[in-house]
Amino acid sequence: MTAGDGFNLHLVSDSSGETVTNVARACLVQYGNVEVTEHFWWLVRTTGQMNRVIEGIRNAPGLVVFTLLDMSARDLLEQACRDIRVPHVCAIDPVMQAFSRFFRRQAMSEVGKQHVLDxxxxxxxxxxxxxxxxxxxxxxxxxxxxxxxxxxxxxxxxxxxxxxxxxxxxxxxxxxxxxxxxxxxxxxxxxxxxxxxxxxxxxxxxxxxxxxxxxxxxxxxxxxxxxxxxxxxxxxxxxxxxxxxxxxxxxxxxxxxxxxxxxxxxxxxxxxxxxx
Missing domain, CATH: 3.40.50 (Rossmann fold)
Structure with a gap:
């Protein structure tokens, strides 16, 4: 599906993608029969991988929802979204900010921390x-x-x-x-x-x-x-x-x-x- 055929939703993560997918789909169900094409971009951890993501967004513009803990990767994606003029949002920012205020400390920002073999x-x-x-x-x-x-x-x-x-x-x-x-x-x-x-x-x-x-x-x-x-x-x-x-x-x-x-x-x- 190309731009103009329904809505494109890009889900970007430097880990398994489970978190961003769950958040996005929990929201999507509230919009009934809206036609959405999901584009999944998982384990994005290098500049080369991020460039491929950006190219994919450029080819099919739409909403970009991401969970990226590496600030350089995040900065690269956000700047590209501004250049392409597509909306973008970090799925966990509001929650992380609330935790930081509550605990009075910053998060460790370790990729995949929620998937440790504990x-x-x-x-x-x-x-x-x-x-x-x-x-x-x-x-x-x-x-x-x-x-x-x-x-x-x-x-x-x-x-x-x-x-x-x-x-x-x-x-x-x-x-x-x-x-x-x-x-x-x-x-x-x-x-x-x-x-x-x-x-x-x-x-x-x-x-x-x-x-x-x-x-x-x-x-x-x-x-x-x-x-x-x-x-x-x-x-x-x-x-x-x-x-x-x-x-x-x-x-x-x-x-x-x-x-x-x-x-x-x-x-x-x-x-x-x-x-x-």
């Missing part, structure tokens, strides 16, 4: 392995080691929510509720994990399941996507949640991130309330 990094890697091993009711023998266990009927976003939580460092497993199959009794008595029941409105769940069947080329008549059958399935799941006094989250109008954020909040409240 204990937190390895904890997240372990959590990802755990989530993969305990997805969809697998490895029940060690499911009790989880910090959080998600329970719900099919297509209630259990797996993606688990993966998101694991990326935040939580040991999470999930168990599907299948009509006619009971949850193992011993699991609820041998674990200290926080159970969370996930549910969804019947019509929404029916639509998702019908789409799933079409993708799988399975057009057979089935109670799997039948609204009345789903309504009973969800009612039975809710009875289970109430019986065990588990927290319940309706994911119908929630994104994965919103569901995960709610679970993290519930988990932290539980940890605070639980005597050490």
């Amino acid at each position: 204990d937190d990094y390895f904890r997240r890697i372990d959590a990802m392995h755990f989530a993969l091993q305990h997805d969809d009711g697998q490895s029940m023998a060690t499911m009790a080691e989880a910090e959080v266990i998600l329970v719900g009927v099919s297509r209630t976003s259990k797996t993606p929510t688990c993966m998101y939580l694991a990326n935040r460092g939580f040991k999470v497993g999930n168990i599907p509720l299948v009509p006619g199959i009971k949850l193992p009794k011993e699991l609820t008595t041998t674990t200290k994990a926080m159970f969370v029941g996930l549910t969804r409105e019947p019509k929404s769940l029916s639509d998702i399941r019908q789409s799933r069947l079409r993708i799988m080329n399975d057009e057979r008549a089935s109670s799997y996507a039948d609204v009345d059958a789903i309504r009973e399935e969800i009612a039975e799941a809710r009875r289970l949640f109430v019986r065990h006094n588990w927290q319940v989250i309706d994911v119908t109008r929630r994104s994965i991130e919103e569901t995960a954020a709610t679970i993290i909040q519930l988990y932290n409240q539980r940890q605070t309330a639980t005597p050490s």
Whole structure:
């Protein structure tokens, strides 16, 4: 896409690009169906690399959002943006300035500092392995080691929510509720994990399941996507949640991130309330 075809957004970083991408996309979702072409420029650490970035901006003018801690690289980019006459902004400047005022000291400005291989990094890697091993009711023998266990009927976003939580460092497993199959009794008595029941409105769940069947080329008549059958399935799941006094989250109008954020909040409240 060239200049004039929609909007160009250049995301520039001297590290992995994760921060600037997350900030930009968190803002983009507030602008509906605006057509944007994203140009990614990661690991920009030399003058030659920056010159290629500038040439790319010149060829497709647009908004430039960056996270550059090296001041010489930043000065070069900002001057080029002024010359090309394109808007530019550092994604973390306001936050960094607020921190500097609060702590009364300047930042270290070390590139990639947030990606060091510390204990937190390895904890997240372990959590990802755990989530993969305990997805969809697998490895029940060690499911009790989880910090959080998600329970719900099919297509209630259990797996993606688990993966998101694991990326935040939580040991999470999930168990599907299948009509006619009971949850193992011993699991609820041998674990200290926080159970969370996930549910969804019947019509929404029916639509998702019908789409799933079409993708799988399975057009057979089935109670799997039948609204009345789903309504009973969800009612039975809710009875289970109430019986065990588990927290319940309706994911119908929630994104994965919103569901995960709610679970993290519930988990932290539980940890605070639980005597050490």
